[in-house]
Every structure is written in C-alpha cells, then in structure tokens.
Amino acid sequence: xxxxxxxxxxxxxxxxxxxxxxxxxxxxxxxxxxxxxxxxxxxxxxxxxxxxxxxxxxxxxxxxxxxxxxxxxxxxxxxxxxxxxxxxxxxxxxxxxxxxxxxxxxxxxxxxxxx
Amino acid sequence: xxxxxxxxxxxxxxxxxxxxxxxxxxxxxxxxxxxxxxxxxxxxxxxxxxxxxxxxxxxxxxxxxxxxxxxxxxxxxxxxxxxxxxxxxxxxxxxxxxxxxxxxxxxxxxxxxxx
Numbered sequence: 125x126x127x128x129x130x131x132x133x134x135x136x137x138x139x140x141x142x143x144x145x146x147x148x149x150x151x152x153x154x155x156x157x158x159x160x161x162x163x164x165x166x167x168x169x170x171x172x173x174x175x176x177x178x179x180x181x182x183x184x185x186x187x188x189x190x191x192x193x194x195x196x197x198x199x200x201x202x203x204x205x206x207x208x209x210x211x212x213x214x215x216x217x218x219x220x221x222x223x224x225x226x227x228x229x230x231x232x233x234x235x236x237x238x239x
Numbered sequence: 240x241x242x243x244x245x246x247x248x249x250x251x252x253x254x255x256x257x258x259x260x261x262x263x264x265x266x267x268x269x270x271x272x273x274x275x276x277x278x279x280x281x282x283x284x285x286x287x288x289x290x291x292x293x294x295x296x297x298x299x300x301x302x303x304x305x306x307x308x309x310x311x312x313x314x315x316x317x318x319x320x321x322x323x324x325x326x327x328x329x330x331x332x333x334x335x336x337x338x339x340x341x342x343x344x345x346x347x348x349x350x351x352x353x354x
Binding site: 155157159164165166167168169172174179180183213215217219226227228229230231232233235 | 243276281282283284285286289330332338339340341342343344345346347
C-alpha cells in the first residue's frame, strides 16, 4: 500500500514569506507527527495529532509555526514570516493506535530553504 | 529531561564485516521503547529494529541485533555481514510510553560500508 507522502519535496522561499507543507499519512493511521531535522542533526519533535486534535504541540518553536489536521487525515504545517533559521527538512510520520507504542512510518520529508 | 547520545559521528566497515554503533540514553521513566532508524540519502527514515524496555531479551532482525543494557542505559546496534546498501545515517531514538509516542532522536552516526 501507499506510504506517507509529503509535498512539496523541496521548497525555496524568501525570508518573511508564508509557506505550507503537506503530509498525507498512511490510510487509517490515527496518529500523525511532525519533526524538523536540521543539517547534521537528528529529527526534533514538533507536534503530534491524534485524530483531528493536536495532542501535544510542545515542540513548536514559536507562534509562527502552526499545524492543522481538519479531517483527521491530511495535515498541513504552516510557517508564517519565515526566517533563515527555519531552513531544514520537515519530516512527517504516522502510526496506527491511540497511545503508546506503535511503529511510526516516515515520509520522505520536505526540504525547506529560506533565502 | 530525556536525552539520547550517539558518540560516534562517523564509522566505516568493510563489506561482509561486523560493526557496532553505540547509543546511550537518559530517562527517569520506566515505560519506554528504543529504536534504531536508518536514513539513506533519499531522506526516508526506515525502522531497523525496536526494543521494548520491559523485555530482557535483546531484539534481533535478520542481520541486525541490539545489545540492550537497561541499568547502564545503553542500546547498541550490531550489523553483521555488512552490505553496501547499509550505507546510511543511523539514528537511535527513545519513545516514552506516556508521552503520546513522540520520538527523541540522537545526533546520528554516519556509516559507510566499503567494498
């Protein structure tokens, strides 16, 4: 079956612009995660959805970052007034189950470059 | 705070040889899981192996096995009969059962398998 997909694969924008990154999870997966991976680093947690609601958004760095998942499937990560420090690979993962231990399946990521 | 440390930024191994990647972690929680993920240049994060902390038996998955030392908070990955396709970044990750399943990653070890 289809895995997690993310679009676009690459996004180049200018400082101060608004961007949206999309994640399409595996069908039927109720949990969805966003991570940010800076160059040479491991991924860092941003936000976790269980269904339509954000169960944990403690990793969002500031109020320029926002994510939604209105129908419990596709999620969009939104970044306002982008800064050069936002440049990174944004990874999305999904898993089945409502809590605890379920394998997370990752998408290929979106590489964001802010000029 | 929970942390994951990988002290080997880079490693190399000859094809068909065995290599061990190190990982240490810190958490005060009792219910957690540990993972090794592989990230090739394609950026896709792929699960290699997982270990439930309550299990004393070390997990194995074909050529991949772990040495889980709970008291020492150590979780190393052994790759036997290394293959060229094993060349990738390897990340150790900690998942806390009562925190919704977000993963805490180490900094990664870049493994090169040489012919």
